[in-house]
Amino acid sequence: MYPSRFNYESPSTIDEAIALLDAGRGEAKILAGGQSLVPMLKLRFAAPETLVDINNIPGLGYHHFDEGGALHIGALCRHEDIEKSTVIAEGQPTIAAAAPLVADPIVRTRGTFVGSVCHGDPQGDWAACMIALDGFIVAQGPNGRREIPVESFVTGPFQNVLAHNEIAIEAVVPAPRGEARGAYLKLERRVGDFATAAVAVALDMSGDMVLRAGIALTGVGGTTVNAAEAADSLTGSTLDADSVSRAAELAAAAAQPRSDHRGSASYKRHIVNTFTARALSGIASSNERAA
Template sequence: MLPAPFDYHAPETTEETLALLDQLGDEGKVLAGGQSLIPMLKLRFASPGHLIDINRVQGLDFLDERDATLRIGPLFRHKAAERSSLLASRYPVMAEAARQVADPIIRNRGTIGGSLAHADPAGDWGSVMLAMDAEFVLRSKGGSRNVKARDFFSGPFGTTLQPNELLAEIHIPATRGRSGGAYMKLERKVGDFATVGVAVHLQMDDGKVRSAGIGLTAVGPQNIKAEKAEAALRGQALDDATIKEAAALAAAAADPTSDQRGSVEYKRNVVRVFTERGLKRARDRAREGARG
């Protein structure tokens, strides 16, 4: 399979990238890891006139934590997330999601930012970002704006990212004190898209939930933030009854469709079971100490 013809640009700076995006408008498309975009081009689901390959821009593959914020650059690849000791110790929901994205070869190239901009409702990172209450910095030639993950996704493969904008940075509130997380994913085989995925992120204070984040993968037209379940957990001690109630609310927030991976009832039930298991796992991790 061969993509439709396009012009190729390989800028070396962010400014050059933003100038190209500005100039090319609807016809320009950013190429990061390419592990979703290139298959889309080959299948002719997408045929932009121009590709702007950002792989030669230096310094876009960063992950750092400062001023109470975890910052991630647009070329930070799944593999780097999988191997990060910072994520393993302080952001377990990210470390667990990273190693379940696609397969190891895809993870060598694919990026978190690219995956978010692609906005596949079965993508894993969207749920993680919703659970962690992430914010995205969208830069354009004229300026920059911050958009919360919950306001970013707009239906299947849709986002509020404008054609002239680059998803330039991901900002996540840094964990502090006792925190825990988990990413639960059901897939038919390695490398398949999720049948169901659930991201859980907890911040605890004195044995009670200060904030809870729950994101759902592949059970709706976009990644879903289970806000009622999150609210039910806030301020609570995480006993089994509270967890069960939150899991039922998360299942109610899911809006799956029946397909070859399972029926509506089945997927909704997996959301319930995964939310329960994920919350218990996150709670145990917070107790064990993931301290900031």
């Protein structure tokens, strides 16, 4: 690959990294896993003056649940760390379901969760999970930290609200009210392909009662689609057949797909409907089995 020329910086502290971004005046980019940025450099779609490589900053590879039950994912936590995590397998079903479906095994060893959310690709799996989970990004800049809900973090394809001198330092999934249930279903032509369509479902449940629901859609809009109406329709329900099919129809209505070589718009809408129903029915039937 022959990208445009760039300066390479490798700070060892977050403050140093922020200072480099600040000095870059919008022409500096963070390099974390590089699985989206490097291809863009190769194609010369991105031509930053400076790359600020944060891989040598210690202490950013973590993921853990805090005492209150919120999940924190550090800026250098790789997809593979999440895929292999026992705490996530036990404690966060939506993310656990999506982890093995992100890209391919090679990309997963290097790419980062937070970097993927920052990249703002409407095909990104993690943004859908985070929106369904009401997750937020913690950004740190010269003036300290702030929290930004993922729902309002990504503003368009490959665009986010970070200031030029801010770093997304971690992603946080708030503690569930009740028991966390979830699913992520994705249709892809091949492992590593972007989703033809995918559906993230996150439910907080008490017994078989839905206390809070989140549904978000991958690959069927200019940005990740928050199917809020579909999710809200489930609140208070017991995932009976009627509420499942109503939510599935509302989710399909929320999708804004377009036809391309992966499939027609109407087909993608159909898949959103089918996958939403299958995800919810799957949760309902595992509830029944548990009962």
